[in-house]
Amino acid sequence: MxxxxxxxxxxxxxxxxxxxxxxxxxxxxxxxxxxxxxxxxxxxxxxxxxxLAPDAGIEAHKAALNNADSAQYCSFAGTPELKEAGSRFIRTFLGKSIDPESIIPTVGAMHGCFVSIGLIASLYQGRDKIMTLDPGFAVNKLQAKIQRVGVECVDTYEKSGDALVEEIDRRLSEDTSIAALLWSSPCNPSWEVRSESELEKLAKVLERHNVTAIEDNAYFGFDSRRPGFLDPDDPDLAPSIMKYTDNYIALFSASKIFSYAGERVGFTAIGDALKDHRSQSLRKMFNQERFLDAFIQGGLYSIVASAPRSAQMAFASLLDFSSSGTFSxxxxxxxxxxxxxxxxxxxxxxxxxxxxxxxxxxxxxxxxxxxxxxxxxxxxxxxxxxxxxxxxxxxxxxxxxxxxxxxxxxxxxxxxxxxxxxxxxxxxxxxxxx
Structure with a gap:
């Protein structure tokens, strides 16, 4: 007792x-x-x-430590290996082509999310809020609070499909100060997954209101109902808004997918429409007016600059093992x-x-x-x-x-x-x- x-x-x-x-x-x-x-x-x-973390990541990590010159700083933009592996992973499992330049290694998904919230809220004059789908990861609201970014919330309880999309559309019409919509899928904590139909319709709503999608994919591939979860030869692991718009930020992490949490490594994928967007507000803040440059040279650099090279090499190896079908x-x-x-x-x-x-x-x-x-x-x-x-x-x-x-x-x-x-x-x- x-x-x-x-x-x-x-x-x-x-x-x-x-x-x-x-x-x-x-x-x-x-x-x-x-x-x-x-x-x-x-x-x-x-x-x-x-x-346990897969052996492929651990061996690549050790090899990187043995072979690299650890006295040299890693590029803020990330190693070519992880940038290219991230691009292949997205192409394999989402059927979406993305330039490796747009894959930015981060210290876990939380690092990428923090920078994304701050930059998006600085992108347009008078638009300094984000909207979240609730319940959601509690730390994201803290990240916004620290940066003095306002947060509006939409509760997803008993609200999905067209009803959810219509509610978001209504709220964005009423509040034009919202610059981004943030959610995770599968959702931490509810484990809800936003469907292909929801995401396709949501993308149209967000584009109409010029609102950026911030999709947290920390639990990418975890949905036990997907064909790709049940069959290692099927690449259909997850739906994503990346398929339906180019005004997105997508966050990925090695922590949960590959049980590599202790090394704190992830990457942020930035859509083409946002990557090359130019803003005088960003120039005033970071002396960089292109969004991708401000993200790297302003956002990342001012916090921790880059993820460790060896962890990036481990993550790259794990992504490539998955993309090749060697690892399910x-x-x-x-x-x-x-x-x-x-x-x-x-x-x-x-x-x-x-x-x-x-x-x-x-x-x-x-x-x-x-x-x-x-x-x-x-x-x-x-x-x-x-x-x-x-x-x-x-x-x-x-x-x-x-x-x-x-x-x-x-x-x-x-x-x-x-x-x-x-x-x-x-x-x-x-x-x-x-």
Missing amino acids: IDTKKIDEVINQSGINLEGISIRNVGILAGKIEDALSIKYIRMDMGIPGL IGDHLRPYSESAREMKRIFRKHGFDILYKEDSYGPVGDGFYFTVNHSGYSDGSLLLADMFRCGLTAVPLGIFGGGHPDGLRICTSLVPMHLMDEFDKRLSAFDALQ
Whole structure:
């Protein structure tokens, strides 16, 4: 039995408020309780890959360290190897041709997103806001806040397809200060995927309002329903707005797709219509009026300049292994899908419901995240408190935006199949608290 009174003592003494608790603080608090009670939590909070990185990336990384002159700075624009590999990857899996010049290596997708938000909000006079689809990755709003960029939100709960596109169109018509629309697909945390039909119609709306699409593809290839996930020979891994407009910024990362999170490497792909756009506002800020030049020489340079050369070479190798068919992304990610399917079954068994159930393709896929709520709780932080008392962690949905702060985001990555019996037992302990 877990000592619930002792857990409450640790929570109270920690100084961490469960209301509005951040993802990182959930992990910190779980660590404090584990140390105090000598127990091991089942961790469903932070999105840490639970799979080993493919050997191809590690070997390329080591070779780059052995062969490169580490005294030399890497080009801000990135290594030719990663730029070309990123271009091939997009052409292979999205059927979209993109100039390697437009592939910009970054320190993970978050780095690319931070720069993108700041530059887009500086591109046009009087247009200093972005719009997000909520729920969404909480850090993106913090990135906007730090740069004093305004944020407007559209809740996707029970709103998809034409209804979602029409709502975005209406909101953009009413507020002409919005310069970009930002979303992730599959969505962190809801795991909704924006469909081809939605994206095609959305692209027309965004072009009509001259609004840039910022698409976060950190979980590219994770949708367990796609043909490419099920068949390694099928390149259909994901829909993308890149197919329907050239006014886009698309963010990619090695962290989740290839379990390469520790090396913090990704790339940003910039569409042709935006890459060559010239702005006097950018010239005043960065002495560069072309968007791509301002992104590299202004945005990247002013933060961390470039991703490490060796990590770029590892990422390039992993992308090329995927593009050539040597490595199957779907096969690599399948354990997450298996865990999600079983965890959902167990949650339902114990009276929970899947909160964000469907997108335009039907029931959401089984993957890295999903969302739950419980009829006995109207506040996700209170639900989290009782989860803590049973040796379980999660993240309250309130920090992700949207209209359902009663739920939790569940991450499947650190709950492999051999833990399912223990997971079931701990939810039985949760039942006893009701």
